[in-house]
Amino acid sequence: MARPDEHIHIEWRGGTCRVKWWTGEYLPNGRKRYESKGGFLDEETAMDYGRDQLYEIRHGIHVSNRKGATLMTEWLDDWLAGMDHGHLTERGYRSAVENHIRPYFARKSVADIDVLAYRAFRKHVNGVLGTGSASNVMMVLGMVLDDAVPRLIKTSPVERTKRRGKFTKKKKKERKKDMAPAVVDRLARNAEIFFGFPGYVFMWTMAMTGMRPAELYGLTREYCYPNWPGTDPRPDPDEEERYAEDLERYGLGDDRMPAIRVERQVQYSGGELQFFPPKYESHRTLVVPTFLAEMLDKLLASHTSRWVFPAIQGGSLGAVNFDYRYWRPIADGVAERSGPRVRRPRPAIPAVPTYRGKRLYLLRHGHKAWLDEDGHSKFAVESRMGHEVPGVEGIYSSVTVPMERAIMKSLQARWEKLQQDLRETDS
Structure with a gap:
């Protein structure tokens, strides 16, 4: 049985080193598919990083660089195709995706959407939509990103509770009078x-x-x-x-x-x-x-x-x-x-x-x-x-x-x- 380190290789390029690890997959020509990450200053740190990737691969929680590079617009196509909701719900989700989410993230990969990108989009929709509509769009984006875990990203950048930023009072409840x-x-x-x-x-x-x-x-x-x-x-x-x-x-x-x-x-x-x-x-x-x-x-x-x-x-x-x-x-x-x-x-x-x-x-x-x-x-x-x-x-x-x-x-x-x-x- 091969030791995990046999699937990791270190390469020096200039003043930094790069670690390569086997993904467990094979290329069409039969050769092993490797992924890599560079910029390390010493081999021990690079080796530890490679071991972490092998651990995730063995436990089924690894996200390859190739999958993380999936364009957001491609993932949105897959996500919409997999919807199974009532007519009005599906129509609302499609409207949020096509009118707001897809145009904004058209050139980004799924992995590019970190917590800062998520906050920037939230600020954007709050600036162009009413409170209720903006909330619905953010809800749909949250579902899109949550469903990308762990297939395309390891964790979702969606913030479930607001911890930072300007205080925003909750939307006032609609004022109603008794129906006489x-x-x-x-x-x-x-x-x-x-x-x-x-x-x-x-x-x-x-x-x-x-x-x-x-x-x-x-x-x-x-x-x-x-x-x-x-x-x-x-x-x-x-x-x-x-x-x-x-x-x-x-x-x-x-x-x-x-x-x-x-x-x-x-x-x-x-x-x-x-x-x-x-x-x-x-x-x-x-x-x-x-x-x-x-x-x-x-x-x-x-x-x-x-x-x-x-x-x-x-x-x-x-x-x-x-x-x-x-x-x-x-x-x-x-x-x-x-x-x-x-x-x-x-x-x-x-x-x-x-x-x-x-x-x-x-x-x-x-x-x-x-x-x-x-x-x-x-x-x-x-x-x-x-x-x-x-x-x-x-x-x-x-x-x-x-x-x-x-x-x-x-x-x-x-x-x-x-x-x-x-x-x-x-x-």
């Missing part, structure tokens, strides 16, 4: 002015179910009350037991609970609007209060579109820039549209101060706050929001019929209180 039913009603009336009865029901559905916008954009007739669960396509043969339970719980008898089934969302992919599973695969059933069930029944009877909430032109709301074209006028208000050349005249839409400049998504937040205020089970609330409940509670708990009826009752009570307040205001 009267404010939701104003938003719903504005939406009705903007795109008709579907707009009115859309706003109340989001406030009363907490559905994500893309889930609402992609909601089709077969998954909506009063059609569901009788019209469920039942695409998964492994779910036959659930389909039968859904029919019994939500579809049979006078005491059935009206509900919406969240099975998918719509997103653009490859230039086309396509169906995808809901975020985090959060398939779920959402019971709705009586007043909303009546609205949905009336809405579906009023049009023949496959989409429960058709856009002005009749297609899916997912095919338009809803936030800009619909939500901003609804929340911020717009002037009257009239005149002989106006194709779709429209009265003025008053601003809703609580939501001026705010996100549509806050209606989802407000729904959870309503459920929390009414004291519903944490498991029932988180399940309704499409969140995983960790730990023992998530394993042993389930959403029962009494829990769902309690949610229906409390949401209906908010609606009835609003109607009473509106009557008193008008009298």
Whole structure:
């Protein structure tokens, strides 16, 4: 058995020496592949360095100079090709790589990215992006570099905790106001002015179910009350037991609970609007209060579109820039549209101060706050929001019929209180 030192060679060049060590690999011509490092002033130090490399090779933790010299852009290609995430997550990662990481590190090798290069890039993205976007880009770079260990680099330069540099206060939490039913009603009336009865029901559905916008954009007739669960396509043969339970719980008898089934969302992919599973695969059933069930029944009877909430032109709301074209006028208000050349005249839409400049998504937040205020089970609330409940509670708990009826009752009570307040205001 050969001694380790037999795989190390020392060469003097000028006033310094170079150490060469066998990598354990062979060249195509059958000769041993060596790597080297120069600049040592004495043979003992050079020999120790060579022994360290042989130790790493024997224990499978060595990174060859050749692999470390892999260009960052080549590693990014490999990393992207190996992704296995949901559509939106993958799209976000690709955007961070192609728009920020690849251009910045285009001429660098993976081994060139040390802690100083990492900090320089962090300073760069913080200077050109907002706090949230910069944080997302740094998160993606962290994953890219972490996955390069130990294949291309020995350790990742990613700093998990900030120890040096200027103090930066954490991003302020978004300021939110309580979601009052009267404010939701104003938003719903504005939406009705903007795109008709579907707009009115859309706003109340989001406030009363907490559905994500893309889930609402992609909601089709077969998954909506009063059609569901009788019209469920039942695409998964492994779910036959659930389909039968859904029919019994939500579809049979006078005491059935009206509900919406969240099975998918719509997103653009490859230039086309396509169906995808809901975020985090959060398939779920959402019971709705009586007043909303009546609205949905009336809405579906009023049009023949496959989409429960058709856009002005009749297609899916997912095919338009809803936030800009619909939500901003609804929340911020717009002037009257009239005149002989106006194709779709429209009265003025008053601003809703609580939501001026705010996100549509806050209606989802407000729904959870309503459920929390009414004291519903944490498991029932988180399940309704499409969140995983960790730990023992998530394993042993389930959403029962009494829990769902309690949610229906409390949401209906908010609606009835609003109607009473509106009557008193008008009298």
